[in-house]
Amino acid sequence: MRLGKLAIPTASIRAGDTVRTVLEECARADVGGLPFVDDEGRILGRASMRHIMREQCIPYDAIRAAHLIDDHALLPMPDVQIAALLALPIDPLIIPAAPTVTAHTPVIKGLAIMEQQGTNYLFLVEDGRYSGIVTRMRIARRILEGNDEHL
Amino acid sequence: MPIHNAFTLEMGVATLVLIAAYVLIFSEIMHRTSAAIIGAVTMIGVGMAFGFYTQEAALTAIDANTLFLLAGMMMLITLLRPTGGFEYMAIRIAKLSHGDPRRLLVYLSLAVSVISMVLDNVTTVLIFAPLTVLIARLLNLNPLPYLMAEAMLSNIGGTATLVGDPPNIMIGSAAAIDFLQFFLHMGPIIGVIWVLVVGFLLIVFRDLLTPGEDRDAAVALDESRAIVDPSGLARLLAALAVVILLFFIHHHFHLYPSYVAFIGVALALALVRPAPEPLFGKLEWSVLVFFAGLFVLVGGVEASGLLALIGGALARAAENPADLLIAALVLMWVSAALSAIIDNIPFTVTMIPIVAGLEAHGVNITPLWWALAIGVGLGGNGTPIGATANVICIAESERARIPGARITTAIWLRRGLPATVVSLLAATVLFTVFFDYLQ
Numbered sequence: 001m002r003l004g005k006l007a008i009p010t011a012s013i014r015a016g017d018t019v020r021t022v023l024e025e026c027a028r029a030d031v032g033g034l035p036f037v038d039d040e041g042r043i044l045g046r047a048s049m050r051h052i053m054r055e056q057c058i059p060y061d062a063i064r065a066a067h068l069i070d071d072h073a074l075l076p077m078p079d080v081q082i083a084a085l086l087a088l089p090i091d092p093l094i095i096p097a098a099p100t101v102t103a104h105t106p107v108i109k110g111l112a113i114m115e116q117q118g119t120n121y122l123f124l125v126e127d128g129r130y131s132g133i134v135t136r137m138r139i140a141r142r143i144l145e146g147n148d149e150h151l
Numbered sequence: 152m153p154i155h156n157a158f159t160l161e162m163g164v165a166t167l168v169l170i171a172a173y174v175l176i177f178s179e180i181m182h183r184t185s186a187a188i189i190g191a192v193t194m195i196g197v198g199m200a201f202g203f204y205t206q207e208a209a210l211t212a213i214d215a216n217t218l219f220l221l222a223g224m225m226m227l228i229t230l231l232r233p234t235g236g237f238e239y240m241a242i243r244i245a246k247l248s249h250g251d252p253r254r255l256l257v258y259l260s261l262a263v264s265v266i267s268m269v270l271d272n273v274t275t276v277l278i279f280a281p282l283t284v285l286i287a288r289l290l291n292l293n294p295l296p297y298l299m300a301e302a303m304l305s306n307i308g309g310t311a312t313l314v315g316d317p318p319n320i321m322i323g324s325a326a327a328i329d330f331l332q333f334f335l336h337m338g339p340i341i342g343v344i345w346v347l348v349v350g351f352l353l354i355v356f357r358d359l360l361t362p363g364e365d366r367d368a369a370v371a372l373d374e375s376r377a378i379v380d381p382s383g384l385a386r387l388l389a390a391l392a393v394v395i396l397l398f399f400i401h402h403h404f405h406l407y408p409s410y411v412a413f414i415g416v417a418l419a420l421a422l423v424r425p426a427p428e429p430l431f432g433k434l435e436w437s438v439l440v441f442f443a444g445l446f447v448l449v450g451g452v453e454a455s456g457l458l459a460l461i462g463g464a465l466a467r468a469a470e471n472p473a474d475l476l477i478a479a480l481v482l483m484w485v486s487a488a489l490s491a492i493i494d495n496i497p498f499t500v501t502m503i504p505i506v507a508g509l510e511a512h513g514v515n516i517t518p519l520w521w522a523l524a525i526g527v528g529l530g531g532n533g534t535p536i537g538a539t540a541n542v543i544c545i546a547e548s549e550r551a552r553i554p555g556a557r558i559t560t561a562i563w564l565r566r567g568l569p570a571t572v573v574s575l576l577a578a579t580v581l582f583t584v585f586f587d588y589l590q
Contacts, residue, residue, distance in 0.1 A: 060550040061284040065372065068238065073289060073371030 001151055003110045004103025006142055007124045007132030012037040013047045013090055019056075020086035022047045031133050032120050036094045041129035046098040047090050055093060056085055100125045101134065107151045110134060158460065161203040165455035168194045169501075172448055177493050184437040187444025194451035204454045212450025213443050216324040216409045217317075222439055223412025224314060227391060228270050229433045230419055234384035235377040237266070237278040242374035245286045250369060252292055252360040253353055259283060260300045260349050264308030268315045269395060272305035276540045280547040282372075288553065289371055295548060295556045296356035299567060300349070302544035303532045307348060307574065310528025311341035313408060314398065317442070318499040318527045320408075325503045326520045329402035336521055336589060340581045344529070344574045351570045386422035390415045445500040453504045462508030469514045476586050479522035480579055482506075486526025487575055491533030499527050518582075518589045525578050533571040535563040 010029040013022055013036045025034055026049050033048040054063070062069065099117045101110055101124060110122055114136060121135045143151070172190025176183045191209070198204020231237070244262045248255035259279065266275045279301055287294035309315030313323040313333040323333055353360065378384055394415030401411045452458055469478035482502075489498050506519045531538030535545055535558070548558040582589065 059285070059288060059552070061281040061288065061547075064281045065238065065285050068242065068372045068374070068376050069285075070371035070373055 001107045001142070002103060003101050003105045003107060003122070003124060003134045006107070006134050006138050007103070008135065008138060009132045010034055012041070012043075012130050013094075014038075015091055017090050018086060019052055019088045019090055019093070022052065022090055023049065023086070029133070030137070031135055034133075035098055035123045035130045036090070037130055043098050043100060043123055043125065043130055045094040045096045046123070047093065048095055051095055052093055056088070098123055102126065103131070107139060111136075111139065156460075156463075159456065161201050161455040162452075162457035162460065164197055164201055165194065165203065165452045165457060168197055169448055169452050173497060176497060182437070183494065184441040184444065187441045187448065191444040191447035194448050198451045198454060203456070204451045208454050209447045209450055212453070213446045214321065214324050216407050217320050217446075218439055218442055219409035220314065220320050220324070220407075220412050221317060221442065222434065223409060223416050224271065225434050225438075226416045226430065227387070227394065227412070227419060228274050229430055230423060230425060231270075231384070231387050231391070232274060232278070233379065233429075234381075234387060235379045236384045236388070237275070238282060238377035239374045240266075241279050241282045241286075242370065242372045242377060245282075245370045245372075246374070248370075250290055250362065252290070252362060255286070255290075255292075256297055256300050256353065256356075256360060257349060259297055260304040260345075260352075263301045263305040264345060267305040267308035268312045269391070272309045272315070273539045273543065276301055276305050276543050280544050284547055284551045284553075284556075286370055286372070287556075288551075289369065293359045293556050294551055294553065295558055295562070296352060296359050298544040298548050298556075299356075299558060299563070300352050302538070302540040303348060303352070303567060303570060304345065305540045306531050306538050307341060307345055307529065310524065311338050314412075316524075316528055318495055319524055321496075321499055321503060322520050322524050323408065325507055326516075328520065330398040330408060331400070331402065333524075334399075337524060340525065340578060340585075341528075343581060344577050347577050348570050348574050351573050352566070355566050355569070383423050387419055390419040390422060393418055442496070442500075445497055449500050449504060452501075458504045459508050459511075462505050463512060465505065466509050466512030466514050469509060469519075470512060472515070475515060475518060475590075476583060479518045479586075480582065482519055483522040483526040483578065483582065484575065486523055487530030487533065487571070490527045490530030491537040491571070495527040495531060495538075499523065515590055518586065521589050522582065525582070526575075529571060529574050529578065532574070533568050535560050535567075541567075 008029055008031060010031060011025050011034070013034045022034055026032065032050060033046045035043045036045040036047055037043055097117075099113055099119055099122050101113065101122045103124060103126060113122060114120065120137070121133050123130055124132045124134060168190060172186055172193070175181060175186035175190065180186075195204060195206060195209045198209075199206070240262060241259070244258045245255060248258050263272070263275050263279055280298055283297045283301060284294045287297055310319065311334065313319050313328065313330045319333065322328070323330075394411055397406065397411040397414060398408065401408060465478075469475050486498065486502070489495070502523055506516050506523060509519070510516045531541070535541050541563070545558045545563075548556050
């Protein structure tokens with residue numbers, strides 16, 4: 001099976017877009033991140049929900065000692081106001097690395113790249129342009145469909 | 152080694168190589184270890200070409216006792232760190248303060264100081280600093296004074312013992328000073344300085360050390376979850392206890408401190424049987440190679456006869472016993488000033504043969520060793536970049552993203568520099584009063 005059959009079409013992110021745009025599209029398409037592209041549609045990086053939340057919502061010191069914090073702790077979070085967070089430009093939160101594959105990439109290779117890069121999704125590229133996203137969840141669903149096709 | 156009464160071509164060549172290597176190291180154009188390796192290789196090559204240095208002499212210049220002591224203590228701390236014992240201690244100490252900001256500062260400072268006396272202070276603050284920010288967050292306190300105190304007091308604590316700070320390891324090894332002797336001479340001075348610096352910080356940060364508005368705030372951290380390997384921790388603490396005990400008596404048995412450290416390592420390896428990769432992969436090899444490179448570099452300068460020439464000139468200033476105190480105090484302050492702005496390791500490695508060489512001129516060099524140790528140990532507190540612990544705590548204050556918690560250079564110079572001057576003034580008074588004891 002090739003990854004081209006499993007791609008989920010999503011919008012891509014461009015310079016000047018906001019955190020709101022990213023979260024809305026991620027929530028709509030049920031994906032963990034989106035490609036950050038230039039005017040020609042070439043992928044320059046990615047906007048990751050995990051990265052946004054880690055950078056903007058969680059104190060670094062709380063991450064290190066998360067297992068030690070009491071459930072009843074009065075832990076004041078950083079001064080994050082949702083409206084301000086959603087209005088933030090996404091540009092400074094872009095991760096330069098963006099793992100890409102093509103429609104012809106075998107699923108096993110895709111899963112291997114996910115493992116290697118520590119990610120749950122890959123961006124599909126055709127003729128140098130973004131064409132969709134393949135997630136681990138999408139692959140899992142395809143496996144559950146019980147198709148006779150080999151992975 | 153040839154004794155020259157005048158500056159020679161070989162000395163000039165060796166000096167040029169040393170200066171070029173130190174420029175590379177201090178300018179951070181490249182990693183300091185890379186610079187030290189390039190410098191060492193160049194020094195040996197140039198030394199062989201000009202006939203003042205050999206490969207054999209370069210190998211002899213590497214102080215194996217220092218390197219193995221450092222490596223042994225690194226291995227012990229690498230084994231101890233993942234057990235969660237440090238986190239457990241930090242939380243217990245924080246809870247003992249019952250939310251009192253001043254008591255919390257004293258207790259945390261005491262903890263990092265005591266740990267830094269035996270173990271690497273960089274690792275100590277790497278573990279304590281993020282927990283301190285979290286504890287301050289839970290108590291609605293500004294973490295700034297705590298982070299500054301931890302950086303400064305870990306540096307001060309490390310100055311008290313032979314194994315607390317790499318310069319002390321080098322000084323102790325070169326001067327054949329045993330652990331107990333080092334502790335008995337430096338411990339009381341550092342103890343007084345510790346009290347003064349903590350008192351100073353309590354005063355200058357008094358506005359930030361008032362209880363938070365939220366009276367219900369508590370250190371809501373569960374220390375019982377901190378220890379992930381209780382059995383491993385108990386065994387490693389037993390090995391560490393053996394090491395500490397042997398440090399106090401190693402001179403009676405003619406054991407090198409490095410051998411003592413490796414007795415502990417061997418014991419720990421036998422008791423815990425760790426996987427090799429997590430242990431050996433996490434050792435700071437670059438630090439060990441950096442030290443070896445510096446030893447080779449300075450060994451070349453020493454072989455050229457330059458350090459003996461400098462020693463001869465300095466000996467005239469210190470040969471009169473009445474001038475020895477002044478010479479020691481000058482050495483202390485100069486060492487402190489330089490350590491505040493440059494890496495104190497290369498400075499210490501360079502100064503050791505110079506001080507050692509004075510003995511041949513009839514100078515009583517014992518007080519000079521103490522002065523050097525105090526200077527390089529305390530001087531690092533003078534600036535934000537003076538010690539690695541400072542850099543770590545400043546980075547932690549920036550990551551905290553708590554309004555007013557960021558330790559800026561201006562804040563460090565307004566609070567940390569005066570505290571350093573206070574500590575050096577106290578050291579000067581104590582050094583003068585107890586000069587006979589220090590000889």
